[in-house]
Amino acid sequence: MPEHDNYLVGLDIGTTKICCVVAYMDDSMNIDIRGLGYAPATGMVNGRVINIDRTVQAIKTAVNEAESMSGAHIVSAYVGIAGDHIKSINSNGVVVTKGNIITQQDVDRAITTATSIYIPAECEILHTIAQEYRIDGQGGIQNPINLSGNRIEVDVHIVTAAATAVKDVVNCVLRAGVDVNNTILESVASAEAVLSPEEKEMGVLLMDIGGGTSDGAVFVRESIRHTFEIPIGGAALTHDLARSLNLNYDTAEALKVAHGCCLSDVLEEELRIEVPSVGGHGVQYVDNTIVCQLLEERCSELLSSAERILISSAYSEQIGNVVITGGTALLRGIIPLATQIFNRPVRIGTPDYHGGLANIVNNPKFATAIGLVLFGGKSELTGSQGGGNGGGGALGRFIKNLFKKKS
Ligand SMILES: Nc1ncnc2c1ncn2[C@@H]1O[C@H](COP(=O)(O)OP(=O)(O)OP(=O)(O)O)[C@@H](O)[C@H]1O
Ligand SMILES: [Mg+2]
Structure with a gap:
């Protein structure tokens, strides 16, 4: 090999x-x-x-x-x-360096201090991500090693999982x-x-909208500041179509991928789409406007939840744009819908x-x-x-x- x-x-x-x-x-x-x-x-x-x-x-x-x-x-x-089950929290740690040159060991000690917080027994730390350092109160330092100081502080983002x-x-x-x-x-x-790197510097919300979950991450000044999970993804959209239109799951999934759109403003024409009936007996017809209405409702709910989380994270004012990735980023209309909801530029990642x-x-x-x-x-x-x-x-x-x- x-x-x-x-x-x-x-x-x-x-x-x-x-x-x-x-x-x-x-x-x-x-x-x-x-x-x-x-x-x-x-x-x-x-x-x-x-x-x-x-x-x-x-x-x-x-x-x-x-x-x-x-x-x-x-x-x-x-x-x-x-x-x-993913949770995240910001913390900080301080160590005294008595005017000496700061070493990797000092940085490691500061990070260890920052992680000495209560973590529930059923959780484990997945990441401890250093956001920025302060030396003697002077902030905005990305790499403190070889600088001198009396006291080094570090802000960290801790991600835990069940x-x-x-x-x-x-x-x-x-x-x-x-x-x-x-x-x-x-x-x-x-x-x-x-x-x-420019987006991370300027402030960005990343949303990975997959099948089962939508994972969010907020970056400001190059570092990750906040992470969150919403238990809604593309599969919930498909289930909505299946339930409301009385289709089996695979038919609803194919309908969503081929004709789905989550913003009625961008639908060019009204269509009656032929789909197999449940049980494979004959066919039935669904209007693309109804499909769109169902998808718009659920996508609006999902994106509005993300927007509320962003506002409560206190980083909202520092976010320049939003990037949507994951398979559901391919759903037609999601970029203009997200642009309306977040009221900032949105692109597909x-x-x-x-x-x-x-x-x-x-x-x-x-x-x-x-x-x-x-x-x-x-x-x-x-x-x-x-x-x-x-x-x-x-x-x-x-x-x-x-x-x-x-x-
Ligand atoms: N062209 C498309 N239009 C709409 N939705 C699509 C399209 N292509 C894929 N999807 C949806 O993307 C979802 C899958 O995305 P992805 O592969 O990112 O998920 P995953 O990584 O398996 O799930 P998760 O990240 O939630 O664990 C499915 O719900 C699928 O229907
Ligand atoms: Mg995924």
């Missing part, structure tokens, strides 16, 4: 699909995607495993496919975690024959793939990769898997597993540029 040590693997265990991306990182740290494996997920609900055997089987299918395409043998992977939910995901990956390098919050991974397989992986539904690979590359470069400063710093830009350079 050639070049084995330099392969980075991202494993996105989503609610609707399990996706495995294999990338090769050369000695100059250029990242080249060599394989992609994909399997429908039927053993996950809202980021939690509900059927171990089905999840293990789907992971195996995705991993085998990625191995065949890349010619690599997959040993370990960076694994995405999401779900309504320990049992993480354990179940990790066990499924292990049972599929793959070791876990690290578990990463999916919105943190997606941010690596679709946000620009698509990975911006220029190497082999770009035509396949540059799709919002692969943002998490690509981001996991980028996060992994960054971790291996720095030796850190905790999430750095959220990918907005110089190193984040470095990897990002390498990613874009492969043309």
Whole structure:
């Protein structure tokens, strides 16, 4: 197996699909995607495993496919975690440095102090992400090492997850024959793939609207400040259509993808769409205006919840634009609807990769898997597993540029 040590693997265990991306990182740290494996997920609900055997089987299918395409043998992977069990909190820590030059050990001590807060027994820390440092009260410092000071303070963003939910995901990956390098919050991974350093600097809300959950992450001044999960995604839209129009789930899903639109203002014409009746007996007709009305109601509810969370996070005034990624970003009308609700510019977040397989992986539904690979590359470069400063710093830009350079 050639070049084995330099392969980075991202494993996105989503609610609707399990996706495995294999990338090769050369000695100059250029990242080249060599394989992609994909399997429908039927053993996950809202980021939690509900059927171990089905999840293990789907992971195996995705991993085998990625191995065949890349010619690599997959040993370990960076694994995405999401779900309504995720919680986040901001904290800070202080240590005295007595006028000395600040070292990595001082920084580590300050971060350890910041994490010495009450975490419920059933939760574990997924990430402790340093936002910024203050030395003797002087703020806005991204890297304090080698500066001098009497006292160093750090603000951190702590992400926790239900320990049992993480354990179940990790066990499924292990049972599929793959070791876990690290578990990463999916919105943190997606941010690596679709946000620009400028957006993170200026302030941005990222929404990864998948099948089961919508994961939000707020970045201000290069760092992650707030994360949240809303247990509504594209599957809820499909269920609404199925229930209200008396269709089976697969018919409703096909109807949503082919004719769905979530803003009536952008519907060009009224259509009567022929769909199979429940049970496969004959056909029935549905109006695209009704489909649109149902989708608009649910999408408005979802995006308005995100807007309320943003306002209550106290970062609303510092957000320039909103980026929507995940499979549901492909729903027609979602950008103008979100623009109305957030009252700021909104764009679709698509990975911006220029190497082999770009035509396949540059799709919002692969943002998490690509981001996991980028996060992994960054971790291996720095030796850190905790999430750095959220990918907005110089190193984040470095990897990002390498990613874009492969043309
Ligand atoms: N063209 C499209 N129009 C509307 N919806 C779409 C389209 N393509 C995909 N979707 C929706 O995207 C959702 C899947 O997105 P994604 O692959 O990001 O989810 P996931 O990662 O499996 O789920 P999660 O992140 O919630 O665990 C599905 O609900 C699907 O219906
Ligand atoms: Mg997802």
